[in-house]
Amino acid sequence: xxxxxHIGLEQNLLTIVLVSALPLVFILLYALVTLYLEMKxxxxxxxxxxxxxxxWHGVLQPFADILKLLQKEDTVPAAADRFLFKLAPFxxxxxxxxxxxxIPFSSAYIGSNINLGVFFIxxxxxxxxxxxxxxxxxxxNKWSIFGAIRSAAQMVSYExxxxxxxxxxxxxxxxxxxxxxxQYQSGGIQNWVVFGGSLPLxxxxxxxxFTLLTFFILFIASIAEVNRTPFDLPEAESxxxxxxxxxxxxxxxxMFYLAExxxxxxxxxxxxxxxxxxxxxxxxxxxxxxxxxxxxxxAKGMFxxxxxxxxRWTLPRLRVDQLMYxxxxxLTPFLFLCVFAVGLILVL
Amino acid sequence: MDQPKxxxxxxxxxxxxxxTSKGKTxxxxxxxxxxxxxxxxxxxxxxxEIIVDGEIIVDAIPHIGYLHRCFEKHxxxxxxxxxxxxxxxxxxYVASMNNDWAFALAIERMMKIEVPERVEYIxxxxxxxxxxxxxxxxxxxxxxxxxAFTPFLYCFRDREEILDLxxxxxxxxxxxxxxxxxxxxxxxxxxxxxxxKEFCTYFKPKIKEFNDxxxxxxxxxxRTAHVGVLPRDVAINYACSGPMLRGSGVHWDLRRDDPxxxxxxxxxxxxxxxxxxxxxxxxxxxHIVRVREMEQSVKIIEQALASIPEGNVQSAIPKRIRPEPxxxxxxxxxxxxxxxxxxxxxxxxxxxxxxxxGPAFVNLSVLPEISRGAMIADLTLIVGSVDIVLGEVDx
Numbered sequence: 001x002x003x004x005x006h007i008g009l010e011q012n013l014l015t016i017v018l019v020s021a022l023p024l025v026f027i028l029l030y031a032l033v034t035l036y037l038e039m040k041x042x043x044x045x046x047x048x049x050x051x052x053x054x055x056w057h058g059v060l061q062p063f064a065d066i067l068k069l070l071q072k073e074d075t076v077p078a079a080a081d082r083f084l085f086k087l088a089p090f091x092x093x094x095x096x097x098x099x100x101x102x103i104p105f106s107s108a109y110i111g112s113n114i115n116l117g118v119f120f121i122x123x124x125x126x127x128x129x130x131x132x133x134x135x136x137x138x139x140x141n142k143w144s145i146f147g148a149i150r151s152a153a154q155m156v157s158y159e160x161x162x163x164x165x166x167x168x169x170x171x172x173x174x175x176x177x178x179x180x181x182x183q184y185q186s187g188g189i190q191n192w193v194v195f196g197g198s199l200p201l202x203x204x205x206x207x208x209x210f211t212l213l214t215f216f217i218l219f220i221a222s223i224a225e226v227n228r229t230p231f232d233l234p235e236a237e238s239x240x241x242x243x244x245x246x247x248x249x250x251x252x253x254x255m256f257y258l259a260e261x262x263x264x265x266x267x268x269x270x271x272x273x274x275x276x277x278x279x280x281x282x283x284x285x286x287x288x289x290x291x292x293x294x295x296x297x298x299a300k301g302m303f304x305x306x307x308x309x310x311x312r313w314t315l316p317r318l319r320v321d322q323l324m325y326x327x328x329x330x331l332t333p334f335l336f337l338c339v340f341a342v343g344l345i346l347v348l
Numbered sequence: 349m350d351q352p353k354x355x356x357x358x359x360x361x362x363x364x365x366x367x368t369s370k371g372k373t374x375x376x377x378x379x380x381x382x383x384x385x386x387x388x389x390x391x392x393x394x395x396x397e398i399i400v401d402g403e404i405i406v407d408a409i410p411h412i413g414y415l416h417r418c419f420e421k422h423x424x425x426x427x428x429x430x431x432x433x434x435x436x437x438x439x440x441y442v443a444s445m446n447n448d449w450a451f452a453l454a455i456e457r458m459m460k461i462e463v464p465e466r467v468e469y470i471x472x473x474x475x476x477x478x479x480x481x482x483x484x485x486x487x488x489x490x491x492x493x494x495x496a497f498t499p500f501l502y503c504f505r506d507r508e509e510i511l512d513l514x515x516x517x518x519x520x521x522x523x524x525x526x527x528x529x530x531x532x533x534x535x536x537x538x539x540x541x542x543x544x545k546e547f548c549t550y551f552k553p554k555i556k557e558f559n560d561x562x563x564x565x566x567x568x569x570x571r572t573a574h575v576g577v578l579p580r581d582v583a584i585n586y587a588c589s590g591p592m593l594r595g596s597g598v599h600w601d602l603r604r605d606d607p608x609x610x611x612x613x614x615x616x617x618x619x620x621x622x623x624x625x626x627x628x629x630x631x632x633x634x635h636i637v638r639v640r641e642m643e644q645s646v647k648i649i650e651q652a653l654a655s656i657p658e659g660n661v662q663s664a665i666p667k668r669i670r671p672e673p674x675x676x677x678x679x680x681x682x683x684x685x686x687x688x689x690x691x692x693x694x695x696x697x698x699x700x701x702x703x704x705x706g707p708a709f710v711n712l713s714v715l716p717e718i719s720r721g722a723m724i725a726d727l728t729l730i731v732g733s734v735d736i737v738l739g740e741v742d743x
């Protein structure tokens with residue numbers, strides 16, 4: 001709505017629908033870019049070239065991939081629960097897409113400027129678990145059920161460190177609204193929450209180790225939330241043959257894929273908004289304005305997406321019990337410590 | 349003909365367990381899952397029937413035979429001993445050179461053929477290059493089993509260099525038919541020795557790179573240490589060999605303990621697992637034994653290249669090979685362990701009977717023993733650490 005006022009358009013049904021669809025346009029464009037990026041980054045990490053023949057350095061390959069997926073037959077296993085099987089990919093995508101509503105892309109654009117923005121994102125992305133469980137269960141394949149159950153256990157456990165890390169950012173900035181959280185951090189790189197926010201200097205120095213640690217843990221937990229290596233157990237190829245999406249083909253499979261990529265950006269966006277200054281420029285007032293804001297936000301988000309890709313193509317995978325151990329016995333206690341310390345410092 | 353044996357009965361599903369929760373009884377059941385033959389991490393067409401209690405493996409029964417090609421029967425029907433060599437190639441297709449050599453050696457021992465010194469050196473160089481190539485496949489795919497894709501491509505990049513060397517020697521990149529009875533098919537081509545030396549200097553730093561990326565990675569150690577522990581006595585009882593046996597801390601290498609060819613002229617050491625990060629005989633130990641064997645192989649190759657003599661590459665053998673009636677068992681150390689050929693001759697121009705003792709087949713038999721109580725995710729790592737090649741398991 002702010003955007004409409006900003007560019008001076010009337011509020012009517014058409015414009016509202018169009019403006020609400022902007023994140024979808026973004027997701028689709030972003031998915032194309034990230035598909036390409038993932039293949040190219042992985043190839044260069046692995047000493048090879050990846051696509052070179054479809055267009056200049058293979059830039060048309062993502063389009064070819066999507067075209068291929070569109071043409072594929074949409075198969076449903078005979079023993080599957082047809083309704084749930086067909087519904088699951090859309091539930092997964094819907095959960096992710098809903099999260100984008102509360103992401104402030106720029107000072108001029110946020111899908112819905114609600115006061116409980118972060119809270120809403122956490123709640124909406126929990127839908128993803130239901131979708132994955134649904135897909136795994138409905139496939140009627142033992143490997144898929146394994147994947148789905150692992151996924152549910154993993155995502156539910158890692159929501160706790162995520163929520164605690166978000167809580168710390170909220171404690172410092174004093175708001176759950178991501179637009180306000182970002183505004184709090186504007187004015188240059190030194191005001192980002194990861195560097196202690198805009199607190200007085202002594203408090204800032206005291207709080208700095210804890211905010212850095214929190215950001216680090218939030219990033220680890222986010223990778224686990226989106227099921228990427230080293231936490232890609234739900235779709236562990238070598239163990240579960242793709243896990244919950246084994247039985248899917250064509251566009252339904254692509255929806256899972258799209259949701260995974262969108263989710264990668266969503267968790268990065270949350271981390272960026274809370275800790276890395278969101279859309280605010282790292283140089284204070286310089287290079288800011290609605291479009292620059294969009295640039296900074298996407299650039300920061302894509303950097304974190306790049307780090308996720310980088311990690312994926314470097315590390316092996318954890319085991320289920322080690323995954324749970326990491327969440328409950330390492331990340332969560334450290335975050336409790338951080339919550340306590342940050343609270344104490346803020347009271348001082 | 350023997351009747352096929354009934355399936356073992358020790359995997360009858362356990363009676364359902366009863367768990368109680370809030371006063372209600374909850375029945376839990378064990379689940380039988382079929383893993384393979386089209387599963388990505390069974391390294392070919394191995395089929396595992398696994399019985400799981402949640403994620404814990406109660407039992408794992410390997411079912412083999414999907415790649416059975418009647419090697420032994422075919423060998424008996426060949427009209428000529430030499431014709432069997434391409435078949436021997438196809439047994440362990442990841443380490444064809446070593447297969448050829450074991451097979452040729454069996455016939456040479458039977459015929460009491462002495463091969464020229466140069467041939468022995470060429471064979472050692474080829475076998476050790478092949479050992480490195482084979483271990484690279486094993487280690488690379490092991491990375492994939494653990495979820496790390498990148499080390500695999502690094503391994504294949506280096507293996508490519510070895511395949512190039514083989515290609516310039518005999519024209520083939522996978523199945524060579526290079527080591528013949530009484531010699532080798534071609535002499536080393538011009539420039540081979542320089543290129544092989546170059547490879548050795550190129551490859552040594554790559555081992556360190558691989559170790560940094562995978563072997564000493566914290567997650568990888570967490571995944572493989574204390575997993576799939578094969579105790580020394582079990583390894584010996586199951587007649588394991590190769591890195592499987594050495595990983596359990598047994599000092600046993602046929603190149604040293606039942607010497608053949610010119611291995612005694614070179615300085616190298618038998619590598620064993622020491623339980624550096626976990627228990628002796630765990631998956632990590634088998635992994636590190638393979639890594640260190642590559643280092644030793646490079647050492648052997650360098651020495652052999654430095655001292656290779658001139659001479660013939662084919663000794664004078666009769667046109668038609670007709671060994672005296674009798675039998676012989678000859679064993680060699682392939683990358684997977686003891687590959688032996690038991691050959692019976694009736695004095696004619698072809699085998700009366702040949703029996704191959706494949707290391708992967710024997711090593712695989714210990715799998716149920718070491719995977720009980722592990723998790724499904726561990727099972728792929730345990731299978732990977734056994735390093736099976738189904739071509740050789742099934743023959």
